[in-house]
Amino acid sequence: MSSIYEHIGGAPAMDAAVDLFYRHVLSDERICHWFDDVDMARQAAKQKAFLTMAFGGPNNYTGKDMRVGHAHLVARGLNDSHFNAVAENLKKTMEELKVPANLISEALAVAESTRNDVLGR
Amino acid sequence: MPEIRLGDSLYSCGNGETVLECLERHGVAIPSSCRSGVCQTCLMRALSGDPGSLAKQGLRETLQAQNYFMSCVCRPAENLGVALPDQAGLRTRGRIVEKTFLNERIVRLRYAMDTPVDYRAGQFMNLIGPLGDVRSYSLVSVPGVDEFLEFHILLLPGGRVSGWAYTQAAVGDESEMLGPHGACFYVGGRPEQPMLLAGTGTGLAPLYGIVRDALSQGHTGPIHLYHGALKASALYLVDELRAMAATHPNFNYVPCVFHPEGAAEGMQIGDIKRIVLDREGGVAGWRVFLCGDPELVRELQRACFKAGAGLRDILADSFLPNRSPSKPA
Numbered sequence: 540m541s542s543i544y545e546h547i548g549g550a551p552a553m554d555a556a557v558d559l560f561y562r563h564v565l566s567d568e569r570i571c572h573w574f575d576d577v578d579m580a581r582q583a584a585k586q587k588a589f590l591t592m593a594f595g596g597p598n599n600y601t602g603k604d605m606r607v608g609h610a611h612l613v614a615r616g617l618n619d620s621h622f623n624a625v626a627e628n629l630k631k632t633m634e635e636l637k638v639p640a641n642l643i644s645e646a647l648a649v650a651e652s653t654r655n656d657v658l659g660r
Numbered sequence: 661m662p663e664i665r666l667g668d669s670l671y672s673c674g675n676g677e678t679v680l681e682c683l684e685r686h687g688v689a690i691p692s693s694c695r696s697g698v699c700q701t702c703l704m705r706a707l708s709g710d711p712g713s714l715a716k717q718g719l720r721e722t723l724q725a726q727n728y729f730m731s732c733v734c735r736p737a738e739n740l741g742v743a744l745p746d747q748a749g750l751r752t753r754g755r756i757v758e759k760t761f762l763n764e765r766i767v768r769l770r771y772a773m774d775t776p777v778d779y780r781a782g783q784f785m786n787l788i789g790p791l792g793d794v795r796s797y798s799l800v801s802v803p804g805v806d807e808f809l810e811f812h813i814l815l816l817p818g819g820r821v822s823g824w825a826y827t828q829a830a831v832g833d834e835s836e837m838l839g840p841h842g843a844c845f846y847v848g849g850r851p852e853q854p855m856l857l858a859g860t861g862t863g864l865a866p867l868y869g870i871v872r873d874a875l876s877q878g879h880t881g882p883i884h885l886y887h888g889a890l891k892a893s894a895l896y897l898v899d900e901l902r903a904m905a906a907t908h909p910n911f912n913y914v915p916c917v918f919h920p921e922g923a924a925e926g927m928q929i930g931d932i933k934r935i936v937l938d939r940e941g942g943v944a945g946w947r948v949f950l951c952g953d954p955e956l957v958r959e960l961q962r963a964c965f966k967a968g969a970g971l972r973d974i975l976a977d978s979f980l981p982n983r984s985p986s987k988p989a
């Protein structure tokens with residue numbers, strides 16, 4: 540197994556993972572307001588982009604994309620506490636998906652590596 | 661900072677700025693309406709560079725393949741060469757063949773089209789008003805069943821396009837339209853899947869189309885339609901929907917009114933959101949359609965998701981108001 544993405548079953552399994560992750564995010568008072576899009580379909584696309592990246596699935600995001608993609612959120616106060624909350628929800632989701640511990644650590648490291656770009660530092 | 665090339669000019673995009681905001685800041689007039697990635701009025705085409713997947717979310721595949729994107733939700737990570745599409749392939753013209761008042765504030769317009777439009781009930785067209793304003797209206801008619809395109813338009817105080825539709829529009833008038841757009845429609849293949857539909861005001865327009873489409877395609881699972889209004893006289897199509905419910909045992913129609921005055925038998929009284937949640941309980945495995953008032957749509961989306969519906973099974977059309985800064989002359 541080279542990635543969580545493959546471990547959980549690739550693209551077809553992502554929809555269930557996205558539902559699970561988004562349920563956590565929506566019930567998390569610390570961050571749910573950042574995900575208040577007018578349209579669920581757009582919301583799903585965002586969550587999926589996030590998870591695919593964190594799970595090491597096919598994506599072509601760069602650090603620069605993360606920087607630009609979150610700049611308008613940083614301008615509205617996005618900070619470390621929000622980042623930590625997202626990482627926690629990610630961890631919880633992977634545990635529920637029965638992802639092996641070593642792969643979970645890997646995914647959290649991937650997420651962590653984007654911290655400075657996401658927070659615009 | 662990424663640069664945007666339009667024609668022979670280069671525009672520098674600020675941090676976190678969208679392509680639409682950047683061009684407007686530089687004085688370029690771009691048509692826009694919802695500014696939330698829904699109505700597709702601000703469509704552009706990328707000639708070079710990648711506008712990103714979020715800016716293409718919801719566009720039909722043929723448009724995505726041609727690198728169309730919505731400039732109001734595109735925050736470019738790299739330089740982009742863009743063109744304002746003539747949207748020639750999306751532009752059609754129709755003639756009003758019927759105008760009927762459905763209640764004291766809602767008018768139904770039926771159009772005969774110059775060329776056939778390939779659409780699904782529940783999608784929407786961007787109608788260009790007589791003064792050039794662009795507004796989205798949902799398709800009520802069902803292709804293959806109806807020969808016309810049908811819209812239900814709610815008169816808003818001071819409404820530029822709804823005012824025209826209600827007051828001036830007359831049989832024989834012609835309108836230009838762009839579309840169809842949108843992904844809120846019935847997809848066959850799971851005829852037994854339970855369906856929940858809810859909306860207020862002319863949010864019924866797409867929902868009515870979707871229900872008729874589902875029934876005409878032989879949907880067998882339960883279909884629960886909730887239509888809400890402030891008072892009974894603001895509901896519409898009550899008799900038609902009751903008749904449909906009488907002939908289709910799997911179709912259930914629940915009219916909901918906020919104020920009890922004038923409420924007829926069978927109408928639920930109270931907040932439509934509460935009524936839906938109290939009556940439905942869990943909706944795991946259901947397909948959910950929500951249309952109309954943006955706040956209601958947003959709240960019900962979340963509530964239905966929490967009640968078990970999958971993200972991909974929740975389809976919604978928020979009737980977002982026009983938010984373009986410049987009113988076209």
Ligand SMILES: Cc1cc2nc3c(=O)[nH]c(=O)nc-3n(C[C@H](O)[C@H](O)[C@H](O)COP(=O)(O)OP(=O)(O)OC[C@H]3O[C@@H](n4cnc5c(N)ncnc54)[C@H](O)[C@@H]3O)c2cc1C
Nearest residue numbers: 795796797798813814818819820821822862865979980981
């Ligand atoms: C995807 C989509 C589908 C739509 N489908 C339909 C449809 O099927 N039927 C339909 O009637 N409308 C529909 N709408 C709304 C429609 O596009 C217009 O926004 C609406 O008709 C008002 O346009 P107007 O030119 O009459 O008003 P405007 O001239 O744009 O606005 C007049 C005044 O009304 C206010 N206003 C605007 N919207 C609202 C509102 N919802 N409630 C209260 N005040 C408001 C404005 O702020 C302004 O002060 C849809 C919108 C979207 C995005």
Ligand code: HEM
Nearest residue numbers: 570573585588589592608621622625650653657712713714
């Ligand atoms: C763990 C680090 C993170 C990664 C890897 C990440 C990844 C992504 C990706 C891939 C996108 C889609 C971008 C696009 O396609 O345009 C995105 C968008 C978004 N992210 Fe993150 N993200 C992270 C942290 C956060 C945090 C902490 C928040 C807020 C609490 C957040 C909120 C958002 C929002 C609101 C969007 C949508 C932006 C828009 O609508 O334009 N992200 N993110």
Ligand code: FES
Nearest residue numbers: 693694695700732
């Ligand atoms: S989609 Fe951009 S203005 Fe509506």
